[in-house]
Amino acid sequence: MTPEHAIKSGDPEALNQLLQPIFDTKAYEKAKTEGRMMAVGLPAGPGAASGVMVFSANKAEELAAKGQNVVLARIETSPEDLRGMIASDGILTARGGVSSHAALVARQMGKVCVAGAGDIEIDYHKGTLKCKGVTLKEGDAISINGTTGEVFHGKIDTADSELKQVLIGKTLKPAQSKVFQYYDFIMKLADKYRTLGLRTNADQPDQVENAIAFGAAGIGLCRTEHMFFEGDRIIAVRQMILAKSEEDRKKALATLLPYQQKDFEGIFKALDGLPACIRLLDPPLHEFLPQHDNKKGQAEVAKQLGITAAEVDRLVAELHEFNPMLGFRGCRLGILRPEITEMQARAIFQAAASVLKSGTKVKPEVMVPLVGFKKELDLQVEIVHRVAAEVMKETGKKFAYTVGTMIEVPRGALTADEIAETAEFFSFGTNDLTQTCLGMSRDDSGSFLPAYQGLEIIKANPFASIDQTGVGQLMKIGVEKGRATKPDLKMGICGEHGGDPTSVEFCHKIGLDYVSCSPFRVPIARLAAAQAALRNPPAAPTAKVTKDSKAKPATRAKTKVK
Secondary structure: HHHHHHHHHHHHHHHHHOOEEEEHHHHHHHHOOOOEEEEEEEEOOOEEEEEEOOOHHHHHHHHHOOOEEEEEEEEEOHHHHHHHHHHEEEEEEOOOOHHHHHHHHHHOOEEEEEOOOOOEEEEEOEEEEEEEEEEEEEOOOOEEEEEOOOOOOOOOEEEHHHHHHOOOOOOOHHHHHHHHHHHHHHHHHHHHHOOOOEEEOOOOOOHHHHHOOOOOOOOOEEEHHHHOOOHHHHHHHHHHHOOOOOOHHHHHHHHHHHHHHHHHHHHHHHHHHOOEEEEEEOHHHHHHOOOOOOOOHHHHHHHOOOOOHHHHHHHHHHHOOOOOOHHOOHHHHHHOHHHHHHHHHHHHHHHHHHHHOOOOEEEEEEEEOOOOOOOHHHHHHHHHHHHHHHEEEEEEOOOEEEEEEEOOHHHHHHHHHHHHOOOOOEEHHHHHHHHOOOOOOOOOHHHOOOHHOOOOOOOOOOOOOOOOOOOOHHHHHHHHHHHHEEEEEEEEOHHHHHOOHHHHHHHHOOOOEEOOOOHHHHHHHHHHHHHHHHOOOOOOOOOOOOOOOOOOOOOOOOOOOO
């Protein structure tokens, strides 16, 4: 094969098989023969996991700290479950799709995940999981196959990926692994042809290090809300949410500031001069509080904050939204609670100054989420610039930074020319752009999407691969209008579609500068980007017409740049 033929012949998705733990073949076949398969859900995080089943994040942390392998089983997950998800080897949910919270976080962390296993019934109060006549209690063994969506009761032995042992675990040297040698050859060959840049979606230094080992050149999305659940800082977050005055809210935010700064310092150091696109607080505030069905959690919060459980329940009810995805979140939080944006900007810039002082370069990029109106971005950018100037004056350190926005609502794409007057970069948040464009919830669409695919209403799951006809049109409009205002406007994608080969090729075609995806999908995006470049070569320049040529000179329409 020629190198070009070899690259175009590869299957990017097949790389997943090199990166994930797998079931021991004999043990897996035995489990199937014994009829231990309970259900089949959506394969949301490839690989295999086997361990003790738990129903709460606290229990997952507790058992993992004792050295046990854990599978976290939830009806559905939320940011409140993050610590348990980190501690677990695998995640199983009864609801949700391939772009649900559980699936997104699992892929980002390289965790095995089966989502939307609708046949299972989880009862938190009884501590049971039931399916097809089998009842498991918390503490029983369970095994999940995130590549096929299969769920088994009982333990099945697993084996780690050889490639991970070389790149991350460092338990094998490159010379000892034929798999690594072949992988390294293909990846270096792909890098010769691709023109798209590659970044990663990461919130912690270890995730950054993993992504860089796989070839990422920076962070395309750092979700700051995930940092709020570390250690005891969630108490300060809840104090901020439940504060009755701006003064009380600022006190709680002052407690959070050093935590956030330390987080960003760790990320900047891990990047060692590579860019970090940091999204300001995005989710609705109710996600940080135990809901009505979690009375134990509400009682714990009440004790921590020195108020009654009834008051916590009342405040949760006040924060309840009929459709949180379309409610009080994103830049709307920062506009009505500007002190939140101020704290986060200060944490970012103080971390930048501190790391810069130690001799490490930094490239912070502050991203304002959910912008649909230019004025929304203007108000947030004003705060960011003011805080940056204050930090530079206080620390005596000068640092470069940029402020941009996440294009994730249709109006943001349709008015991109206006928004680009303020924004220094665009990042397409295709998870929410798909939801808002199609009017579909990624967590609830599992009840009809399979049927839609069977009826050929849609060709593929739009939450796994970009709907190029609909969502793609909005992206094209955003690119064209944005660059009509700023021809050199940097643009990327940070939705989970950034790791899907078909979506990567689409991003190449419409002229994005980079794609960003979960750390363990970076190799897939590297190969897909190379294939996109080879399949879609740049148009040849128009030949010059000489005096001897009979051809008429080609004419070009002049484009006015606003």
